[in-house]
Amino acid sequence: MNVEKKHKYLQMTKFGLISNMGKIEHFIIKQIKEERYVLTVHVRKRMAERFISDNDIIEMAKTLKSIMRQEDNDTYLLKGLDSWGEQLHASVAVRENVIIVTIFYKEQR
Amino acid sequence: MKTITMKNFAGLTYVTVSNIPIKNSDCGAIIDTEPRELEVLVAVALIENKIPITGAEFRLLKSAINLSNDGIAKMLGVSRNTVQKWGKEIEKRLPTPYEMLVRFLVADALGIKISSSIEELRANDKTKKIVLKAA
Numbered sequence: 001m002n003v004e005k006k007h008k009y010l011q012m013t014k015f016g017l018i019s020n021m022g023k024i025e026h027f028i029i030k031q032i033k034e035e036r037y038v039l040t041v042h043v044r045k046r047m048a049e050r051f052i053s054d055n056d057i058i059e060m061a062k063t064l065k066s067i068m069r070q071e072d073n074d075t076y077l078l079k080g081l082d083s084w085g086e087q088l089h090a091s092v093a094v095r096e097n098v099i100i101v102t103i104f105y106k107e108q109r
Numbered sequence: 110m111k112t113i114t115m116k117n118f119a120g121l122t123y124v125t126v127s128n129i130p131i132k133n134s135d136c137g138a139i140i141d142t143e144p145r146e147l148e149v150l151v152a153v154a155l156i157e158n159k160i161p162i163t164g165a166e167f168r169l170l171k172s173a174i175n176l177s178n179d180g181i182a183k184m185l186g187v188s189r190n191t192v193q194k195w196g197k198e199i200e201k202r203l204p205t206p207y208e209m210l211v212r213f214l215v216a217d218a219l220g221i222k223i224s225s226s227i228e229e230l231r232a233n234d235k236t237k238k239i240v241l242k243a244a
Contacts, residue, residue, distance in 0.1 A: 035144045036144075037144060038140060038141070039140050039144075040134075040137045040139055041137065041139070041140060042138075044147075045115070048118060048119055051119070051120045051168050051199055053168050053169055053171070054144045054145045054148055055172035055175065056172070083168075083171070083196065084193060084196050085193070095135070095136070097139075099136050099139060101136045
């Protein structure tokens with residue numbers, strides 16, 4: 001099965017995120033922009049390897065290009081740009097907090 | 110409370126942060142601090158220890174004081190492209206006058222008292238091992 005067909009894709013347009021973005025997606029973006037998220041130990045280690053800062057995560061949410069639900073592991077994949085203009089992707093889970101589970105640059109996973 | 114120690118914090122090989130509080134979740138261990146909290150802790154140590162500022166340190170300092178590239182460019186009177194270049198060249202040290210200005214800017218933003226004399230603003234030539242306690 002085409003993986004992309006299985007997932008709900010939300011693309012950024014010049015008018016903002018397209019209309020089928022749900023409450024959870026809005027919630028995730030808002031929480032990250034307002035610096036209400038937590039990092040896993042794994043993510044903090046990946047950030048060190050790639051010199052990614054908290055600023056980069058927040059910038060990614062501010063410049064969001066797409067957000068996609070990944071049903072297989074109940075997370076959301078966010079794609080945006082870091083502070084330096086590089087395409088940064090993050091996998092995010094929603095529990096009692098918004099948890100950044102994985103972070104990687106495009107084609108670096 | 111469970112804690113861990115992280116070496117190479119933010120990619121800085123000489124920085125170790127111990128006593129970082131963690132808690133368990135179904136996504137793995139979570140760091141139980143606010144965003145930027147650890148970065149601010151390390152940033153203070155970088156300024157107080159007069160650590161030379163390369164792109165790697167610059168990225169962390171910028172994040173700790175929550176300033177955009179445009180904001181830093183305006184404050185230092187340089188172009189946005191210059192700020193981008195500083196952040197992208199991970200191993201290259203900032204030009205001395207700008208390194209001094211960045212130290213001053215970060216110290217001011219984080220409320221660290223440093224002397225504004227030229228000699229005091231100048232960073233050391235080498236890094237040194239830094240071990241910090243988070244909590």
